Amino acid sequence: xxxxxxDDYSLGIEAIDEQHKGFFDASHRLYDAILNxxxxxxxxxxxxxxxxxxxxxFQTEEGYMTKHAYxxxxxxxxxxxxxxxxxxxxxxxxxxxxPSQHLADRALEISQEWLIDHIIEEDTLYAQYxxxxxxx
Numbered sequence: 001x002x003x004x005x006x007d008d009y010s011l012g013i014e015a016i017d018e019q020h021k022g023f024f025d026a027s028h029r030l031y032d033a034i035l036n037x038x039x040x041x042x043x044x045x046x047x048x049x050x051x052x053x054x055x056x057x058f059q060t061e062e063g064y065m066t067k068h069a070y071x072x073x074x075x076x077x078x079x080x081x082x083x084x085x086x087x088x089x090x091x092x093x094x095x096x097x098x099p100s101q102h103l104a105d106r107a108l109e110i111s112q113e114w115l116i117d118h119i120i121e122e123d124t125l126y127a128q129y130x131x132x133x134x135x136x
Contacts, residue, residue: 043103
């Protein structure tokens, strides 16, 4: 089931919240590309876009954490690296087996479930740290 952005996921850091919304959009595009049989090339481009988007987003987050001396930066970066590796596995699966309903479901689960869990369980920690540190 496609999940949409909810203000419940908002961290109160506008740039990050906007990127998180974009992450939801990118995962929807990938799911639609697979389900609508838009062709293997379009699906490959959608997966690659999602991975590149995630990489850029993680760089932005890590920049915020570095700027504010977040004490758990290394652990958070490790989670980002692990997610990029999962997306690489999805790209490999696509190359081996092509687009399928299974791949669409897996892509959606990976991107949306991970994102929601990551925002709620991890990103809220650094956002609160930044707010507390800056008396916001």
